[in-house]
Amino acid sequence: MTSQNPFIALKEEMDKLVIGHEEVKISLLLGIIAREHIYVEGPPGTAKTMLAEIISGAAQLKFFFYQLHRDTRLSELIGDLVISKETTDTGEVIKQKVVKGGILTAEICLLDDISRAPGESLNVLLRILNERKFFDEEIPLLTAIATSNPTADEYYNEPLDPANLDRFVLQINAQGLSYGKRWDQAREVIKLYTQRPLEYHVPARVSREVFDEYYKRLGSLDIPHEVQEGLANFVATLIEDYGCNETNSLISDRTFFVKSLKIMRAHALLHGRDACTLQDLNALKYMTVFRIPEEVFLQLDQIIEDLTSKKKKTGTGGAS
Ligand SMILES: Nc1ncnc2c1ncn2[C@@H]1O[C@H](COP(=O)(O)OP(=O)(O)OP(=O)(O)O)[C@@H](O)[C@H]1O
Ligand SMILES: [Mg+2]
Numbered sequence: 001m002t003s004q005n006p007f008i009a010l011k012e013e014m015d016k017l018v019i020g021h022e023e024v025k026i027s028l029l030l031g032i033i034a035r036e037h038i039y040v041e042g043p044p045g046t047a048k049t050m051l052a053e054i055i056s057g058a059a060q061l062k063f064f065f066y067q068l069h070r071d072t073r074l075s076e077l078i079g080d081l082v083i084s085k086e087t088t089d090t091g092e093v094i095k096q097k098v099v100k101g102g103i104l105t106a107e108i109c110l111l112d113d114i115s116r117a118p119g120e121s122l123n124v125l126l127r128i129l130n131e132r133k134f135f136d137e138e139i140p141l142l143t144a145i146a147t148s149n150p151t152a153d154e155y156y157n158e159p160l161d162p163a164n165l166d167r168f169v170l171q172i173n174a175q176g177l178s179y180g181k182r183w184d185q186a187r188e189v190i191k192l193y194t195q196r197p198l199e200y201h202v203p204a205r206v207s208r209e210v211f212d213e214y215y216k217r218l219g220s221l222d223i224p225h226e227v228q229e230g231l232a233n234f235v236a237t238l239i240e241d242y243g244c245n246e247t248n249s250l251i252s253d254r255t256f257f258v259k260s261l262k263i264m265r266a267h268a269l270l271h272g273r274d275a276c277t278l279q280d281l282n283a284l285k286y287m288t289v290f291r292i293p294e295e296v297f298l299q300l301d302q303i304i305e306d307l308t309s310k311k312k313k314t315g316t317g318g319a320s
Pocket of ligand 1: 017021044046047048189
């Protein structure tokens with residue numbers, strides 16, 4: 001392997017074709033490195049599919065794309081249902097078997113409009129994604145990206161319930177450039193498309209083995225005591241100082257005290273570090289947008305900044 005950070009190469013490929021959407025790009029990388037799933041909410045046409053395609057092309061990962069709908073059946077997600085007819089001594093027998101495909105063989109999968117899937121299929125789907133197993137067999141999946149339109153009345157969909165939403169460790173609110181009023185980036189997109197054809201080819205830059213190697217390293221990456229304290233203080237600050245509670249937030253012990261460590265370690269690897277530093281508390285931003293009230297999320301940069309500069313807020317000192 002070259003000494004160059006392989007994730008920079010993937011980021012370069014995304015940056016060549018998609019302007020802005022920095023948070024989606026970073027969360028895709030964190031999801032692949034940490035092997036955690038991603039929930040992206042955003043209006044149609046904001047390059048969600050394109051980014052997932054670019055990263056699977058550049059990383060040479062097997063990609064599965066599926067648009068969920070109100071009648072989605074599980075069999076559509078796990079491969080092809082093959083029906084055969086055999087003639088035996090006792091007559092004809094119709095057999096049905098699943099040729100594995102879909103989420104069972106993919107390394108990255110994009111599940112569009114997750115909130116439209118009927119409960120029964122959704123539950124089994126989420127169980128497979130969560131356990132990363134189908135019966136006793138492990139699946140090669142690195143990350144599943146579930147998308148949803150904003151759940152406002154006009155979009156005819158319902159939000160995922162909190163227990164399901166919590167399975168997606170990484171969560172991103174991807175506003176489009178226009179509604180986000182990012183006019184400079186909008187101009188860049190227009191310029192880009194005046195210069196290049198609509199079809200695009202993504203060169204292979206990284207291979208699956210690289211992710212396997214980094215995943216091994218991830219497990220043993222050091223998280224120094226001050227970073228552990230920073231994480232404990234982060235959660236304590238949200239609850240003790242910013243009024244987050246069971247009714248307005250989704251702060252599960254699993255996500256914040258266990259999964260967050262993987263995401264912070266992935267953040268360290270992404271930045272070329274071989275141990276976590278307080279800077280990796282910034283990775284918590286990619287986990288919180290739909291887990292805490294909007295007005296608290298808007299102050300998150302400051303909250304993390306205070307923790308990384310070790311200015312402790314009152315009320316959290318004893319909680320760590
Ligand atoms: N920020 C951007 N930079 C470059 N191209 C963009 C950007 N936003 C949108 N596009 C263009 O718009 C197209 C639409 O994107 P894409 O189909 O990936 O959106 P989507 O978010 O998956 O939409 P949907 O919610 O309808 O599935 C892209 O293929 C790309 O050509
Ligand atoms: Mg799409």
